[in-house]
Amino acid sequence: xxxxxxxxxxxxxxxxxxxxxxxxxxxxxxxxxxxxxxxxxxxxxxxxxxxxxxxxxxxxxxxxxxxxxxxxxxxxxxxxxxxxxxxxxxxxxxxxxxxxxxxxxxxxxxxxxxxxxxxxxxxxxxxxxxxxxxxxxxxxxxxxxxxxxxxxxxxxxxxxxxxxxxxxxxxxxxxxxxxxxxxxxxxxxxxxxxxxxxxxxxxxxxxxxxxxxxxxxxxxxxxxxxxxxxxxxxxxxxxxxxxxxxxxxxxxxxxxxxxxxxxxxxxxxxxxxxxxxxxxxxxxxxxxxxxxxxxxxxxxxx
Ligand code: G3P
Ligand code: CA
Numbered sequence: 548x549x550x551x552x553x554x555x556x557x558x559x560x561x562x563x564x565x566x567x568x569x570x571x572x573x574x575x576x577x578x579x580x581x582x583x584x585x586x587x588x589x590x591x592x593x594x595x596x597x598x599x600x601x602x603x604x605x606x607x608x609x610x611x612x613x614x615x616x617x618x619x620x621x622x623x624x625x626x627x628x629x630x631x632x633x634x635x636x637x638x639x640x641x642x643x644x645x646x647x648x649x650x651x652x653x654x655x656x657x658x659x660x661x662x663x664x665x666x667x668x669x670x671x672x673x674x675x676x677x678x679x680x681x682x683x684x685x686x687x688x689x690x691x692x693x694x695x696x697x698x699x700x701x702x703x704x705x706x707x708x709x710x711x712x713x714x715x716x717x718x719x720x721x722x723x724x725x726x727x728x729x730x731x732x733x734x735x736x737x738x739x740x741x742x743x744x745x746x747x748x749x750x751x752x753x754x755x756x757x758x759x760x761x762x763x764x765x766x767x768x769x770x771x772x773x774x775x776x777x778x779x780x781x782x783x784x785x786x787x788x789x790x791x792x793x794x795x796x797x798x799x800x801x802x803x804x805x806x807x808x809x810x811x812x813x814x815x816x817x818x819x820x821x822x823x824x825x826x827x828x829x830x831x832x833x834x835x836x837x838x839x840x841x842x843x844x845x846x847x848x849x
Contacts, residue, residue: 582839583848585609586822591843594669596626597684598695607845611709618725623660624689624738630724640665693742709747714757728756762791771795782810795819808836
């Protein structure tokens with residue numbers, strides 16, 4: 548009798564435990580708590596996509612550093628949101644600001660990494676982020692950023708950081724602003740593998756091609772499909788479009804409803820909205836059951 552009760556319990560609860568495990572694990576089977584992600588490091592507080600921004604985000608206790616990467620003329624992976632020198636943040640090697648109309652004259656894919664690093668991206672005051680502390684900073688090589696972060700967490704006794712790395716590319720700018728998706732992913736994965744951090748990395752993109760290339764070449768890597776605010780596809784349609792199951796769907800936060808979260812979880816996919824910069828919305832989304840949030844102000848998570 549006792550034995551049959553145990554059997555019944557096992558029959559009922561084992562699938563539930565299994566489902567819960569699937570829902571809370573990444574592609575490497577690692578369990579994840581709520582994932583507090585610092586957008587471009589912590590763009591609200593420090594210059595975006597710079598090493599000082601990553602240090603600050605770690606000090607604030609983020610679990611994951613969100614960042615963007617592009618490729619330089621000499622095939623280096625460099626951390627930058629824009630494929631050119633954005634006039635909003637850049638100071639040229641002569642110490643001068645540039646006009647917005649001139650920024651696309653300085654395409655990073657046409658410059659070597661050494662040339663890119665003659666520009667400062669930390670000193671110019673940012674009108675949209677007045678709390679940003681101004682420091683001298685360059686667009687870092689991804690390899691240098693990873694080395695610096697890994698050392699920093701060791702030195703400060705913090706938990707190992709995770710990395711959410713966005714490939715900045717699109718079909719219309721292949722071979723103009725960046726190489727083809729195969730080359731882009733190969734260069735990026737070479738850095739990640741050399742640093743031995745694959746298990747702590749997610750590759751994210753709005754460009755499904757890089758995720759598909761990644762999935763074919765590195766099926767165990769975590770992939771996150773970025774969805775912009777105008778995209779009305781359901782999570783089921785997004786998976787169909789992508790052709791495989793990513794670890795995460797990362798929608799503009801305005802798209803997130805209870806139904807959206809439940810649909811993602813039914814599919815065994817995490818939901819990671821971006822970019823949420825006020826506490827009320829963070830709380831609302833947490834109550835809807837999202838798996839993490841990307842914010843310019845990781846101090847809001849505290
Ligand atoms: O990771 C999501 C978010 O970073 C996408 O937007 O333009 O800031 O890269 P963007
Ligand atoms: Ca991004």
